[in-house]
Each structure stands twice: as structure tokens, then as C-alpha cells.
Amino acid sequence: MVAQVPVLDHPAEAELFADVLTCEAWLPAGWRGGDRQLPPQAGEALLRSIATAEDARSSDEGDERNELPQAFQRLEAKVDLMLNLIGRLARQQADALPLRAVRWSHNGLRIDSMQAWNSHLGDAGVALIEPASWLSDHLELPARVIGELATTDGQHHLWLRFAPLSPGLAEALDRHLFRLHRKQIAEARQARQG
Template identity: 50%
Template sequence: MTDLRTSEIHHPAESELFDETLSCELALPAEFRIGSAVIRPGTAETLLRSVALVEDARSDDGHDDRSDATLQVQRLEAKLDLVMVLLGRLVRQSAQDLPLRPLRWSRRGIRIEQGMRTGAAAGSQGVIRLQPCDWLPDHIDLPVVIVAEAANGAGAHYLWLRFEGLSDALEMALERHLFRLHRRQIAEARRLR
């Protein structure tokens, strides 16, 4: 996860998407595509719920009673992790990788840093495709509307995107995922102190 300084970014879109709500700043494989597309929100919801189940199960293993059954389950999980890494490498060889982008993410939308200007007008529809976790080489597609676009002063551009048309279940899955990401960022910051 990267350390982006939001206080240095002064734009009205920052307030619209991130004020008084939980947000995370990190670098994720992501890309924005302008235009509407056929999106299956059930797929994104299922992926986020599955990721939550796996990650929550792993974090619950921190208790002290290390029985043989618990150690066997941990070994099995480690083997599955290795299989997932190998499978991920195979998928990446046959598919085009999403570029790693700095972004800020809340339940309302995303600010993504892009190399080139899109030239799209505010209010235009698009799709944000991102890989929600590093250990699973799969992505979710979320419908968005462009809020604003501006140069960042270093030759790249920020693009502020508001989620639109998400189901209640997908919104809840997104919020839960963001909470876990935020909790992980706090834990990493404490470890580095």
C-alpha cells in the first residue's frame, strides 16, 4: 500500500467522494474505461464476499490453542495459497495485466491516477476495473460516472469516479472490503512505528 498525501490534493471532487466516509489509499491493479458496458454486479459481489470469507477465516486463526487439527488446517490453507499463486501466474501469462495505479477508494467512488487525460466530460459513464486483493488474480467491474479530471502537476492526471447503480448487497460487500483494507493499513502503520 502506498502513502499518498490527500491533504496535498485540493479539489471539490475530493470532498464529494471522501468527506465523512471511510476511505483507503493504496496502489492496486486498475483501469478506467469510458462508455457503458454490460456489467454483472452479482459477479463483483460474489468475489468480494468470497474474499471476505477467506480473509476473515485467516484472521481468526490467531488464537493460542494450536491443536493438531488447527495446524493441519493451516498447512492445507498454505498449500491452497501456493496453488492460488501458481494459478495466478498462469492466468497473468494468458491475460493482459491491469496496470498498477495509485488510488483512493471509498463507498462513494474512486480517485485514480492515470498517465494520460481521458478527455471525457464530467457526467460521462464508464467502468472501473480493479483487482481488489493481491493474492487473487481476478478483477471486478464497477459502473461509474466521471465527477472530474485534473492534472496532478507531475505529468499525470487524477480522475474522480462516482459509483452509480450499485445494488445494496454490492454496496455492503464494498464497504466490508474497504473496512478490512483500512484495518490492514492501520495495522501496517503501527508495525512500522
């Protein structure tokens, strides 16, 4: 399903999303003041692993998939079910990230919530986001608050600009966002045709 995440009239929207590849999604996401708890290399490793898994899966979805023995297809389906189950169990923990509307680019992200963020312009901390729905693991990206807005519909919007990322993490994030964008275009096309 294509995410319905609104574009808002706020200076931070233009700062983070003007003239760059942008993705909208409903993902587990959050914000925490303070320093990272994971090493900086963990985010790059997570995004590269997701890319490897999704690239392998997308190449299997062509004609080659029909050539795989049925036993391998069943095994892959069972692994998918196990990953989904483990992900659901992990999300039931008290410290699981809540599902939120997110708009993001390689510059930063906007997270929408029904609760106030209690942050201030310039606050430094960590943007937390689960980049893949099938994997209950999250990225920690250093960020700074560049905007906050409460709208009349009860939503609280928080704009976060990423701190300079290492070249490897920046490249892995760009690749991940490109993959999400391509997937959203394909889903929108299917929705129009179906």
C-alpha cells in the first residue's frame, strides 16, 4: 500500500526535501535526545544487509524463481513467516518503536505523532527508524531538530536534519531510499491498474 503522508507548508520541508529523492512510509520511528547507543558502523551494516537480501529476493521474483525447486520456494516462504513472527514479537516489547508516518530523504526526516515531542530547535539526538517492515531492527542516525509543528488535527510533526554521515552510511542510505522510492512507484502503478 502506498503511504499517505502529507506534504506540509513549513520551511523545514523545503530544507530537507526540496530537489532530492523523498520517500513516504508508515514505519516504526522515533526520536531520542542524547548520543547513539549503537556504533556508527551498525547502521551501514544494517542497510547493506537489507540491500543484499532485497536484491536477492527481487532477482528471484523473475522467471528464475519458477525454475527453483519447490522445496526451496517452501523453505523461503517458511523463513519469511518466521521473520514476520519474530518481528511482531519484538515489536510487542515495551521499548518497541511506534508505527508513525515518516517522510525522509538523505538530508533528514519528518516524523508525525499524536503526542507532543517535547523538543526544542537545535536539540541534538538520534533519529530511530526501522528501515524494513520484515526486520525488527532499527537505524540510529545522529540528527538535530530543525522544526516542530502541532496542527489542528492533533498531529505533532518533528523535522530532523541528519548530522554529516560517513560516506559508506550516506551511500547505503541513498541506495535504500532509491529502493523504497522505486517500490512506491511500482505500488502506485499497480493501484491505478488494479
